[in-house]
Amino acid sequence: MSTTIDLRAIPLGPGEETQIEQTLGSGEVSATMESLGRSEFQETGIAGVWLVTHRNAQEEVIARFIEIVEVPQLLRSQRQDMADALSELQSRLAAESG
Amino acid sequence: MTDAITLGEHLRAQGISRRGFLKFCAATASLMALPPNMVPAIAKALETARRPSVIWLSFQECTGCTESLTRSHAPTVEGLIFNTISLDYHHTLQVAAGHQAEQARADAMKENWGKYLVVVDGSIPLGDPGFSTIAGVSNVEMLQETVKGAAAVVAVGSCAAFGGLPGAAPNPTGAVSVRDLVKDTPVINVPGCPPIPVVITGVLAHYLTFGKLPALDELGRPKAFYGQTIHDRCYRRPFYERGKFAESFDDEGAKKGWCLYKLGCKGPITYNACATTKWNEGVSFPIEAGHGCLGCSQPRFWDLGGFYKPLSQGTSTNAETLAAAAAAGVAIGVGSAMLSKRRKDQSQKEEV
Numbered sequence A: 001m002s003t004t005i006d007l008r009a010i011p012l013g014p015g016e017e018t019q020i021e022q023t024l025g026s027g028e029v030s031a032t033m034e035s036l037g038r039s040e041f042q043e044t045g046i047a048g049v050w051l052v053t054h055r056n057a058q059e060e061v062i063a064r065f066i067e068i069v070e071v072p073q074l075l076r077s078q079r080q081d082m083a084d085a086l087s088e089l090q091s092r093l094a095a096e097s098g
Numbered sequence B: 001m002t003d004a005i006t007l008g009e010h011l012r013a014q015g016i017s018r019r020g021f022l023k024f025c026a027a028t029a030s031l032m033a034l035p036p037n038m039v040p041a042i043a044k045a046l047e048t049a050r051r052p053s054v055i056w057l058s059f060q061e062c063t064g065c066t067e068s069l070t071r072s073h074a075p076t077v078e079g080l081i082f083n084t085i086s087l088d089y090h091h092t093l094q095v096a097a098g099h100q101a102e103q104a105r106a107d108a109m110k111e112n113w114g115k116y117l118v119v120v121d122g123s124i125p126l127g128d129p130g131f132s133t134i135a136g137v138s139n140v141e142m143l144q145e146t147v148k149g150a151a152a153v154v155a156v157g158s159c160a161a162f163g164g165l166p167g168a169a170p171n172p173t174g175a176v177s178v179r180d181l182v183k184d185t186p187v188i189n190v191p192g193c194p195p196i197p198v199v200i201t202g203v204l205a206h207y208l209t210f211g212k213l214p215a216l217d218e219l220g221r222p223k224a225f226y227g228q229t230i231h232d233r234c235y236r237r238p239f240y241e242r243g244k245f246a247e248s249f250d251d252e253g254a255k256k257g258w259c260l261y262k263l264g265c266k267g268p269i270t271y272n273a274c275a276t277t278k279w280n281e282g283v284s285f286p287i288e289a290g291h292g293c294l295g296c297s298q299p300r301f302w303d304l305g306g307f308y309k310p311l312s313q314g315t316s317t318n319a320e321t322l323a324a325a326a327a328a329g330v331a332i333g334v335g336s337a338m339l340s341k342r343r344k345d346q347s348q349k350e351e352v
């Protein structure tokens, strides 16, 4: 079970996004992901509430979400990438032993 | 030219991981103003989507709409325009000129007959076709010829959608909108002066994702972006409800951020998305900068009786509007409710 709130869909006044951030505070875990630009995952001071910020290659924010979930889906290794990685590993090993 | 490979294959071929793809889908959902729980459906659709061919026609216009689009911070400007759509003709952006350019348009039409999208910015002068021509062809002729094999036409900007500035009284060139001329092909209106960049890309992304047009209102505007007025989503609304109005641009009320209704704000009759999407990478929008809405996405907004004249009639805050506001509030979630309560407390405090 998870709930995601798109911060772009909320009519926020000046400084209100910062207010939301301050109210939630920052928690124990933060992670970054480099794929099509950087993404930041910050667990807020409220356990299970994550602030997710996606940026493009120019560092501009392209989307911001509040996710209420144990671990944001994108932090998990993805099945398809794991399958691709297995064949990558095999070809690396073959190159070494050959 | 339209690629045979799907978008999913295209991204994987570029070494983009599944994570990257899902991030792209999440940003696209936000861009299309779709709820985040639509991401899996979007991912599924985008995996198999093919690049549509786009022909962009610029008529009586100021290039502001193209400027707006190319300043878009969408995930996808480079991506969406140059990778996921195939922009086969845009006489401001393309390298080819003259006969070569016109040839590119003819080729794109032939190869993608029945499937390509035509994007139009600018109105079309009927008064004297000589007012605006491209390669010696009048705008009306070029439009009619180009839409023949199109799946749909996207009228970008208030000029293409409603006649805009060229169509303002006394309309010296006899300017008309795309919808006035195109009757047999669906027309999507994306008005605004200029339209919000993410709204332009959002509409293109919707077509790319689902292969069909988004739901439209009676003026041909996508409901996802033009479903609510600026006033419905304005953060100054609590002041409006309490009758707190700025009377001039530098009075106490203006400084306290009160409602701009009496200074001519057209927010109550203007359907657009800028109260939430904002401008300049989401920094701010006119009302946040202290100026009323001009109504730039409404038909004949130049002729609404003056930018600084208050709307003559109040807007209804009838049961239906209130119910809609409550429903939106639920969707928006806790954070926003907390903030609006704080604003209300503030406005009450200021009353005493």
Ligand code: SF4
Pocket (backbone or CB within 6 Å): B230, B231, B232, B234, B235, B236, B237, B238, B240, B258, B259, B260, B261, B265, B266, B267, B268, B287, B292, B293
């Ligand atoms: S009248 Fe204008 S400033 Fe006042 S609440 Fe409506 S949109 Fe906002």
Ligand code: SF4
Pocket (backbone or CB within 6 Å): B192, B193, B230, B270, B272, B274, B275, B285, B286, B287, B292, B293, B294, B295, B296, B297
């Ligand atoms: S505030 Fe009104 S006039 Fe200004 S950009 Fe938004 S819709 Fe257009």
